[in-house]
Amino acid sequence: MSGRQGGKAKPLKAAKKTEKDLSEEDVEFKKKQQEEAKKIKEMAAKAGQRGPLLGGGIKKSGKK
Structure with missing residues (x-):
């Protein structure tokens, strides 16, 4: 028995990617x-600052 057989096996190294022109x-x-992507991120940040667009929903009267 070899010493490395038990336990988690190490993953194989991926080949280095060559930079293409x-x-x-x-x-x-x-x-x-x-x-x-930058514009979308900025728009999402702006939308998050304002709060909910629809504030209404179903309104209930105070009467029972």
Whole structure:
């Protein structure tokens, strides 16, 4: 019996990813995606500050 057989096995290392050359279109596309994500994050932060949009709902009178 070997000493490493029991217990949790170590995961295999993933191969290193090679950096591929990006064309100008790819660079522009990535920039556009980052800008859109930034806008969405800002809009979500603004929406969270205001509070509920619908304040009404069913209103009950004080009478029983």
